[in-house]
Amino acid sequence: MGNKKILIIANSPGEISGWLKPVVKIIKDLLSDYSISVVLLPCVFASGREKAVVETIAEVDEIIPASRYLSLLLSREDKTDYELLHLGGDIMFTAFMARCWKKLAWSYQWGKKSIDRYYRGYFVKAARDMKCLEDRGIDGNKIHIVGDLLVDSVKYNLINQSLPEYEENDGAICFMPGSRLKEVRSLLPFFLEVSSQLALHNRSLRFKALISPYIDWKQIITDRSIEPLPELGGLKGVIDEEGKHIVSDNGTVIDLITQNHIRELAKSHFVVTIPGTKTGEAGCLGKPMAVLLPLNKPEDIPYMGIIGLLDWLPLIGPRIKAPLIRSLARNVGLVAQPNILAGKEVVPEIKGVLNVKCVADSIKKVLDDNDSITAMKKELLDIYSPFDGAATRMISIFARTIKPDFDPELPFFTVIICTKDRKELLVESIKTLDAQDFPSRGYEILVVDDGSTDGTDEAMGKLRTKCTLRYFQRPWQGRASARNCGIREARGEVILFTDDDILAPPQYLKEHFLYHRNYSRTIVRGPIINVSEYSFPENRKAGIGDFSQAFFCTCNVSVNRKELLDIGGFDESFVEYGYEDNEVGWRLRQHGLKAHFNMNAIVYHYKPWKKESDLEGMIRNTEELARSAVAYYRKHPHWKTRLATGINPFFFLKHLLSANRFIKDFCLKRWKEIVKQGGDRRLIGLERKISEYYYGQMLREELKRTRGKNL
Numbered sequence: 055m056g057n058k059k060i061l062i063i064a065n066s067p068g069e070i071s072g073w074l075k076p077v078v079k080i081i082k083d084l085l086s087d088y089s090i091s092v093v094l095l096p097c098v099f100a101s102g103r104e105k106a107v108v109e110t111i112a113e114v115d116e117i118i119p120a121s122r123y124l125s126l127l128l129s130r131e132d133k134t135d136y137e138l139l140h141l142g143g144d145i146m147f148t149a150f151m152a153r154c155w156k157k158l159a160w161s162y163q164w165g166k167k168s169i170d171r172y173y174r175g176y177f178v179k180a181a182r183d184m185k186c187l188e189d190r191g192i193d194g195n196k197i198h199i200v201g202d203l204l205v206d207s208v209k210y211n212l213i214n215q216s217l218p219e220y221e222e223n224d225g226a227i228c229f230m231p232g233s234r235l236k237e238v239r240s241l242l243p244f245f246l247e248v249s250s251q252l253a254l255h256n257r258s259l260r261f262k263a264l265i266s267p268y269i270d271w272k273q274i275i276t277d278r279s280i281e282p283l284p285e286l287g288g289l290k291g292v293i294d295e296e297g298k299h300i301v302s303d304n305g306t307v308i309d310l311i312t313q314n315h316i317r318e319l320a321k322s323h324f325v326v327t328i329p330g331t332k333t334g335e336a337g338c339l340g341k342p343m344a345v346l347l348p349l350n351k352p353e354d355i356p357y358m359g360i361i362g363l364l365d366w367l368p369l370i371g372p373r374i375k376a377p378l379i380r381s382l383a384r385n386v387g388l389v390a391q392p393n394i395l396a397g398k399e400v401v402p403e404i405k406g407v408l409n410v411k412c413v414a415d416s417i418k419k420v421l422d423d424n425d426s427i428t429a430m431k432k433e434l435l436d437i438y439s440p441f442d443g444a445a446t447r448m449i450s451i452f453a454r455t456i457k458p459d460f461d462p463e464l465p466f467f468t469v470i471i472c473t474k475d476r477k478e479l480l481v482e483s484i485k486t487l488d489a490q491d492f493p494s495r496g497y498e499i500l501v502v503d504d505g506s507t508d509g510t511d512e513a514m515g516k517l518r519t520k521c522t523l524r525y526f527q528r529p530w531q532g533r534a535s536a537r538n539c540g541i542r543e544a545r546g547e548v549i550l551f552t553d554d555d556i557l558a559p560p561q562y563l564k565e566h567f568l569y570h571r572n573y574s575r576t577i578v579r580g581p582i583i584n585v586s587e588y589s590f591p592e593n594r595k596a597g598i599g600d601f602s603q604a605f606f607c608t609c610n611v612s613v614n615r616k617e618l619l620d621i622g623g624f625d626e627s628f629v630e631y632g633y634e635d636n637e638v639g640w641r642l643r644q645h646g647l648k649a650h651f652n653m654n655a656i657v658y659h660y661k662p663w664k665k666e667s668d669l670e671g672m673i674r675n676t677e678e679l680a681r682s683a684v685a686y687y688r689k690h691p692h693w694k695t696r697l698a699t700g701i702n703p704f705f706f707l708k709h710l711l712s713a714n715r716f717i718k719d720f721c722l723k724r725w726k727e728i729v730k731q732g733g734d735r736r737l738i739g740l741e742r743k744i745s746e747y748y749y750g751q752m753l754r755e756e757l758k759r760t761r762g763k764n765l
Contacts, residue, residue, distance in 0.1 A: 058088045058135040061118075061151070066099035067233040067268045068331035069142030070107055073162065076206035076445035077141065078113035084453055088137070091116040093123065095143035099356045101234050101268035110267075123147070127154055139452065140164060149173070160452055162203065167191030177448045179441060180395065181620040198451055199616040201444030204331065204391075208338040209442070211316035226260045227252065227417075228322035228341075229308065230332040233266040235273075236354050237328065242280050242300060242308070243288030244348075244410065245326070250289060250306040251414035256421070262309040263300070264318060271297060271312055285350040287410055324421060326413075329389040333401070337392035340435040342427045344417055345390040347405040352379035392437055400433050439542055440619050446545060465522070467497035467563060467612070468546030472536040473554040474503070477510040479660065480554040481517060482588060487552075488519040492563040497550075498522035502540045505530030532629035537608070541618050549615050551608040551635075557590055557658040565655035566612045575647050577605070577639075578612045580655025588660050603698070605649055606639025610657045613642065621645050625689070632679035633686040636698060640690050663733030664741065676745045680752035684760055700753060709750035718747035 060081060064074055078090050092108050094100075094117065108117050118126055127150060138159035140148040145161055149169040152159045158174035165176050165187045175196045178184050184197045227249070231241035242263065249261040265271055274280070275297040282288035289302040293310070300308050311318045316335065319325065325336045325343035336343050349355075353372035356365070361378055364371040383405070388394050390401050404416050420426060469487055473480050480501070487499055498521060503510050505528070514525040526539060541549060548570055552558070562580075569578040582602055585591050602609070621641045628634035643649075664672065683699035696702040725740040 057132060059091055060085070060088045060137045060139060061091045061093055062139045062141055063093045063095060063143060063148045063151075064104075064141045065095040065097035065143035066104065067101055067107075067266065068099070070104055071267075072207050072331040072334065073141050073203040074108070075111060076203055076210050077139070077449065078111060079210060080445045080449040082113045084449055089115040091118055093118045093126070094120055095123065095147050096120045097143050101266075103268045103270065107267050127151060133157070137452075145169065145173075162448070165190060165192045165197075170196075175451075177444075177451070179444070182397070198448070199619065200447040200451070201619075202334070202395075202438065202441035203444045203448070204334045205338050205438050205441045206443065206445045208316055208335055212320065223323050224260075224321040225258070225323045226262050226309075226321070228319060228325045229261065229263040230319075230325065230327035230336075231263055231265075232328050232330070232332075233268040234356070235269060238265070238269055238274065239280060240283040240286055240351070240354070241328070243282035243291055244286050244413075246289040246291050246300065246302045246306055246308060247282075247287065247410045248326070248414050248417070249308055250302065250304055251410060252417060252421075253306060255414075255418050260309070261307070262311055262318065262322070264315045265310055265312045266315075267312075283351065286348060286408070324417070324427070326417065329391075331391070334391035337390075337395075337401075337434045338438045340431045340438075342420070342430040342434075343390075343401045344413075344420060345393075345401060345403045346408060346413060347383075347386075347389050347403065348408040349380060349383050349405070350407050352376045352383070355379055357382075392434055396433070396437050400437065401430060440623075442542065443545060447547070450547075465495065465497040465546045466567065467548050467550050468540070468544035468615070469497060469499045469550045469552060469563075470502065470537060470540035470544065471499065471552060471554050472502045472504055472533055472540065473506065473510060474530065475506045475508045475510070476554050477506070477508050477513040479588070480510065481513055483552075483554055483556050483558070484517060484519065484523065486556075486558045487562075488521055488523075489560060490521075490558070490563045491560040492567065494520040495522075496567075497563055498524060498545060500540050500544060501525045502536040503527040504533070504536040532626065532634075533608075533631075534624035534628045534634040535626045537634075538623040538626060541615065541623050544615055547615060548612050549618060550612040551610075552657060553609045553659065555660040556609065557585070557588070557660070559590065559656055559658075562655060562657065565652050569650050569652050569655070570612065570614075575614070575617065577642060577647050577649040578655065579607065579649055579651050580610045580657065581653065582607070582609050582657055582659050584661040585658045586660075586662055588662075590658060604636050604639060605643055606635050608635040609659060610655065611635075613647070617642060617645065617647060628682055628685060630678035630682050631675050633682040633699070637686050637689060640686075640695070663729070663737055665729060672741065672745065673748050676748045677752040680749045681756045683749075683753065684756040688760060700749070701757065706750065706754075709746065715747070718744055 062074065062077065064070055081088065081090055090113060092114050094104050105117055105119055108114055133155045136155060136157065138148055138152055138157055140159055140161040145164045145166060146169060148159050149172040152172040159172060160175055160177065161173055162177045163179065163183060165173065167190055170192055175198060176187055176192060177198050177200045178187065179202045180199060184194065184199055187197055188194050229245040231238045231245065245263060252259055275293055278293050280291045282290060289306065291300040291302050293300050298310055300310055319336060319341065320339050322341060325341045326346065327333055327336065327343060328346050333343065333345055353376040357379065361375060364375040386405065388399065388403065390403055392401055393399050393403065402416060402420060404413055471483065484499055501514060503526065511527050517523065526543060528539065550566060565580065566578050569576065624634050624638050628637065687695045687699050687701050721740045721743040725737060725744060728734065728736055
């Protein structure tokens with residue numbers, strides 16, 4: 055393997071279990087010629103068993119404990135091919151390494167202006183984390199939104215623990231007493247009495263506690279008996295000889311789980327935990343929970359910075375720390391990770407000097423409200439679903455900077471095509487996209503089948519491509535929802551939207567790529583040339599009618615995936631035809647993006663001459679478009695949306711004069727005559743007049759129907 059080495063700096067249970075595992079797995083997949091060393095830093099959040107846990111991760115080649123940090127820093131070995139990735143602990147330690155070795159490091163979530171010069175870039179979970187770093191003086195161009203590594207970690211553990219995608223709920227209340235010995239000793243008796251109270255309320259309940267791998271469980275089993283903490287209360291518990299159960303004097307039993315934690319967590323009905331990575335793991339799985347922050351003995355709560363260092367000051371340290379923690383707790387905000395991500399209390403937080411009765415009563419109240427449980431589960435899954443794939447995106451960016459010729463498994467582009475019942479056109483479109491003058495490993499095609507019944511799935515199964523082709527089939531939910539599905543599943547840095555009835559010339563992707571390379575925070579658009587034959591036209595150049603007036607037209611547009619995630623993707627309330635792309639374009643513009651038009655990024659859009667049997671569908675689409683236009687205007691009432699949708703006096707005057715019923719009837723009669731003759735370009739103008747009539751009529755009706763409504 056030579057001397058190529060990636061040093062990952064980490065420190066505590068949260069970073070190692072929540073972030074490290076998926077990162078090292080992807081590094082081994084994408085950068086197999088590099089060895090991985092994990093540097094464990096001194097930390098107030100550490101349990102003391104981090105080294106033992108890291109030793110169980112097969113992808114890690116070397117562990118460097120805190121005691122060896124100084125010798126590593128000053129060693130004279132050749133570090134030319136060393137790379138630094140900071141996942142946890144004080145970023146100053148990593149900055150020292152970068153400075154001494156004349157390197158630039160990467161950091162996940164952490165950054166500080168004073169040492170920014172030692173960091174090449176930063177990875178963050180979401181837009182709010184990016185803003186936090188920018189507020190600290192970090193250049194936004196150095197920050198990459200990749201998602202939450204914890205989501206990847208949970209999936210990684212589910213695979214390793216062989217958990218089926220859907221597993222029956224075992225109905226248990228799952229307690230998570232923390233990763234440090236003090237926490238477990240104080241909380242297990244407390245949870246025993248809480249369980250006793252809950253069992254009186256519902257005899258069918260069963261209870262289990264997940265014992266962290268960072269706990270020296272053998273030491274606890276040896277003691278067998280666990281006494282309640284006077285400040286917190288609880289019931290005395292006795293652990294059986296096998297260490298599988300803890301039983302109180304009144305017969306309350308909690309099962310003790312020491313393996314397959316994610317599997318057991320996934321099976322649970324409700325979770326009771328303290329703050330930390332545990333809340334994120336439960337959130338990723340959509341598990342309803344209550345989060346406790348007991349301040350009964352504040353000196354035992356780990357804390358960052360100087361206050362945390364008081365733990366290492368014998369005798370007087372805890373006495374100084376306790377009042378400081380109590381003072382800070384008065385202004386403490388949200389403490390559960392899902393709540394912090396959402397910016398509101400999604401799961402209940404119970405904070406302060408706690409007692410068994412108040413905690414048990416709070417949990418009973420939640421358990422008795424099935425609607426609340428269901429809503430909490432859905433909201434948790436919605437919070438975490440956009441953050442999937444963080445490790446792959448992160449290491450792909452990281453790899454590009456350390457290997458200029460690196461061609462990652464994950465593409466630059468994800469081409470998203472949403473389709474429904476047009477398998478023949480879809481197959482031909484994919485063939486043109488597969489024949490691009492662009493590296494086949496530089497892009498993927500992602501097809502979202504929104505409820506097809508014409509055998510599209512079979513056609514996709516038979517299709518073979520040079521680039522990666524991924525196919526997702528689902529019940530019909532509308533274009534906006536389908537595109538959001540594509541965004542979530544995309545692996546590419548840039549999303550390119552197109553339709554299932556286009557022909558893409560060989561230079562198509564290259565032209566989009568050139569503009570993304572030259573412009574930051576951009577939307578790239580190109581001409582959409584309508585053709586009546588499904589073949590590349592000879593000498594057909596883009597004309598005035600081939601330029602969409604929309605800021606964001608999903609027939610031919612590309613944008614960075616993170617920008618779409620920042621604004622929340624498409625509005626799924628748009629289920630009918632039209633304007634869902636205009637609406638997302640509006641929000642992207644408000645988000646600060648600019649559009650650049652590349653004349654050479656051409657697609658040919660198949661628009662065959664209509665048949666008489668197509669008339670009903672044409673009218674239906676036009677009326678849906680009008681209803682969507684009103685929804686768009688109601689959502690963004692602005693003079694620009696009035697002009698874009700026709701909700702203005704000029705359009706209605708034009709409609710009255712040139713698209714009235716008499717003109718419509720004449721155009722319809724003429725249209726049918728030309729259709730019978732085989733159709734030609736005269737149909738375009740006639741269809742425009744017919745559509746204009748039905749659009750205007752429906753526009754008026756929908757405006758009246760929704761008057762006074764805030765959409």
